[in-house]
Amino acid sequence: MNICEAIKDLIEKNFSKSFACNQFFYEDECNDYSMLKAYKEETGIYHFYEIENNGEGGTKKSLYIGVSYEKSHGLKKRVTQNFTAGNTGGTFRNNLAAYKFKNDQIQAIKYIKKHVFLELLPTKSNEAKKLEEIAIAIYEPQYNLKTYT
Incomplete structure (x- = not known):
């Protein structure tokens, strides 16, 4: 195992347990972020991904890795910014909309709700930014990159 694989x-x-983003929403468009309550003031990184080849043996496709390094903008807030159109923040939502949906944030949000999963890794605030940089280098998430692939 090389160093990148080990890291x-x-x-x-x-990473905390995985959440399917559709768990946060109901058909009446109400949002329920109670599962993220414990992360309200946690700093660390978050990872949006989807499963390729759905079903048994599906593989993770990394979409976006973000960071929270201030308790006032904890992991819960940083993640949920991606679920509301026009909200400040929401870099993943904005990048997904720009690349895949001709800047249509509503379509990007619908896609996130239907196809995307989330993992959280709480860490000390002084370690969060460096951990984000390392995770981006290792996972190469599609919507963190300057040139979308």
Whole structure:
């Protein structure tokens, strides 16, 4: 195992349980972020991904890795900014909309709600930014990159 694989393995072992983004929404368009309540003032990184080849043996496709390094903008706030059109923040939503949906944020949000999963890794605020940089280098998330692929 090389160093990148070892670090990726370590990161994956420390991510919280995975959430399907559709768990946060109901058909009446109400949002329920109670599952993220414990992360309100937590700093760390968050990882949006989707599963390729749905079903048994599907693989994670990394979409976006973000960071919260201030308790006032904890992981809960940073994540949920991606679920509301026009909200400040929401870099993943904005990048997804720009690349995949001709800047239509509503379509991007619908896509996130239907196809995307979330992992959280709380860490000390002074470690969060560096961990984000390392995770981006290892996972190469599609919507963090300057040139979308």
